[in-house]
Amino acid sequence: MEEVKTKIFSLFKDDVSVVILSHRNPDSDSLGSSLGLAHFLSRYTRRVAVITPNPAPRFLNYFPGIETVFDAESDLERANWAIENAEIVFCLDFGTLDRVEPLNEAVRNAGKRVVHIDHHLDFEPFAAYIYRDPAACSTSELVYRLIRQEGISPDAATCLYSGILTDTVSFKVRMTPEVHWVVADLIAAGADINKVHEGINGSYTENRLRMTGFALLNRLCVLPEYKTAYIMLTAQDAERFNLEEGDTEGLVNFTLYLEGVNFGVLMTERKDMVKMSFRSRGAFSARDFAANFEGGGHYNAAGGRSRLSPAETETKFLELLRKVKDQLQY
Ligand SMILES: [Mn+2]
The missing domain is CATH 3.90.1640.10 (inorganic pyrophosphatase (n-terminal core))
Known part of the structure; x- marks a missing residue:
């Protein structure tokens, strides 16, 4: 150094x-x-x-x-x-x-x-x-x-x-x-x-705060058997809350507030892709998983993207999740 x-x-x-x-x-x-x-x-x-x-x-x-x-x-x-x-x-x-x-x-x-x-x-x-x-x-x-x-x-x-x-x-x-x-x-x-x-x-817009509540109430999926929780926000959701760049910052972290959840994901539909954020706790590598989606980053926090539609991205995500099910049990 x-x-x-x-x-x-x-x-x-x-x-x-x-x-x-x-x-x-x-x-x-x-x-x-x-x-x-x-x-x-x-x-x-x-x-x-x-x-x-x-x-x-x-x-x-x-x-x-x-x-x-x-x-x-x-x-x-x-x-x-x-x-x-x-x-x-x-x-x-x-x-x-x-x-x-x-x-x-x-x-x-x-x-x-x-x-x-x-x-x-x-x-x-x-x-x-x-x-x-x-x-x-x-x-x-x-x-x-x-x-x-x-x-x-x-x-x-x-x-x-x-x-x-x-x-x-x-x-x-x-x-x-x-x-x-x-x-x-x-x-x-x-x-x-x-x-x-x-x-x-202390600087959220009202839209951003309401979107956070909406996402947690209506878009959060919890999969106890995979110890995973994820949120998928569509373009319509973004439009409804007039989302600006940065409004979903930190949203993915809520998934790990859940007891027994080791892996949390946020998927946000954008113009030509689905932006993905991955968070894990402990032994499971969010970064390795992100590599399936053109991604990378840190061991427990990574990002990626998918060129598929939101529905196809969700399907691919769930298929991959099945493959790592054992790695998520700890
Ligand atoms: Mn950094």
């Missing part, structure tokens, strides 16, 4: 131009690590661009510096240009380049200028500098480790705190003693934890 850290720091110089890129469908850890690093780098340079492949959901607006982030969907040319011309390209919180489509080619071509910082199990070697640790709770924790000795500003601390909070599902999963030390340090550095908690838990 120390060696990589020294190498990364050797890249920083006054006025260096930096791009920080995180994955599609930005979440609190991808934005938290990206903006946390951006705040830190502002002591070296003003030429820092934080880019996301598509727009961040509105509820993440509480991040200090969010107004500086731009997305490739709104201006692909600008995003590609920024990556081509940056002296350093940070890739944060994703393991493989398919997570940053349509910017993957630009990143691949940037090879020698790329610094890859991540905690996912999936990994593709596309960077010259690699700092990854699948044992870390979040990429925000990795950024913390990278910059802590240099001093952390309150804004950077707020961003990193938010990433850690959500990637640990409010300090419930992927926890180590280290995480509490890190969080203590971030609060001491001035992290605005009220702002983060308000942003995550």
Whole structure:
């Protein structure tokens, strides 16, 4: 770690131009690590661009510096240009380049200028500098480790705190003693934890809250024999509640509130696919299961997608579930 850290720091110089890129469908850890690093780098340079492949959901607006982030969907040319011309390209919180489509080619071509910082199990070697640790709770924790000795500003601390909070599902999963030390340090550095908690838990739209209730009442299927619970939200459901990007964030976690359930899944019908989120507790690998649906991620939390219709996706899901029935009994 120390060696990589020294190498990364050797890249920083006054006025260096930096791009920080995180994955599609930005979440609190991808934005938290990206903006946390951006705040830190502002002591070296003003030429820092934080880019996301598509727009961040509105509820993440509480991040200090969010107004500086731009997305490739709104201006692909600008995003590609920024990556081509940056002296350093940070890739944060994703393991493989398919997570940053349509910017993957630009990143691949940037090879020698790329610094890859991540905690996912999936990994593709596309960077010259690699700092990854699948044992870390979040990429925000990795950024913390990278910059802590240099001093952390309150804004950077707020961003990193938010990433850690959500990637640990409010300090419930992927926890180590280290995480509490890190969080203590971030609060001491001035992290605005009220702002983060308000942003995550105090900023639902009425539609989002009612959709959550609807999904749990009418769309939750519990399969005790498979120790599994899943929710399927159709396009009509999304329309009924006027769902916005990010409104289903965290919904899948409710499935594991059930006693005796080891595997929970959320399927959401989108324009040209069914988006899937997988959560497991204990020995069952959500990530291995997600591989059946073009997915990946962490051992107990993964994502994927299906190009089949919702009904066909459900059938495929149930067939696969039958095959892993024994693995789910513990
Ligand atoms: Mn993460």
